[in-house]
Amino acid sequence: MTESCGKTHKKIETPLARAKGLGSAKSGYKHWWMQRVTALALIPLSVWLLFHLPNIFTASYAEAQLWMSDPWNAVTLLLFLWAAFYHALLGLEVIIEDYVHCHVGKPVMLIFTRFLFLGAGVMAVYAVLKINFA
Numbered sequence: 001m002t003e004s005c006g007k008t009h010k011k012i013e014t015p016l017a018r019a020k021g022l023g024s025a026k027s028g029y030k031h032w033w034m035q036r037v038t039a040l041a042l043i044p045l046s047v048w049l050l051f052h053l054p055n056i057f058t059a060s061y062a063e064a065q066l067w068m069s070d071p072w073n074a075v076t077l078l079l080f081l082w083a084a085f086y087h088a089l090l091g092l093e094v095i096i097e098d099y100v101h102c103h104v105g106k107p108v109m110l111i112f113t114r115f116l117f118l119g120a121g122v123m124a125v126y127a128v129l130k131i132n133f134a
Contacts, residue, residue, distance in 0.1 A: 005102040031090060038087035045080040065131055074132045081124045089117040 052073070056064050068074050092113050100106045 005104060031093070035087065035090045035094075038083045038090065041079070041083045042087060045076065045083060048076055049080055065134065068128065068132050074128060077128055078125060081121065081128070085117050085121040085124070089113065092117075 052067075056067065059067065068077070093110060096106060096109050096113065100109055
């Protein structure tokens with residue numbers, strides 16, 4: 001028995017028929033690898049951000065703008081944003097792929113998630129660049 005979008009269907013098929021169409025075993029390797037790479041990249045970037053965050057919260061807008069106008073800070077903040085958004089996207093895609101069983105809902109949710117994270121990432125990068133070059 002298989003369940004799809006809340007409906008239960010009886011399916012009689014061979015193990016080969018069940019495995020066909022599931023894709024190559026190589027396709028998930030890049031996804032898995034990028035999740036680990038972004039996790040490792042987020043360790044020093046998060047430590048850097050946690051070190052600077054208290055100063056940014058207590059600073060005025062002009063002081064924060066001066067801090068962000070330093071190329072090292074702006075580039076590091078952009079790297080953090082990229083790694084954080086990409087890592088979160090990869091993790092959410094894994095959750096959707098593993099736990100959403102609706103054959104119609106899964107691709108819709110994956111596409112929506114991609115657009116959502118792309119939009120949020122673009123807005124975050126724009127905000128950093130606007131503050132940096134204002």
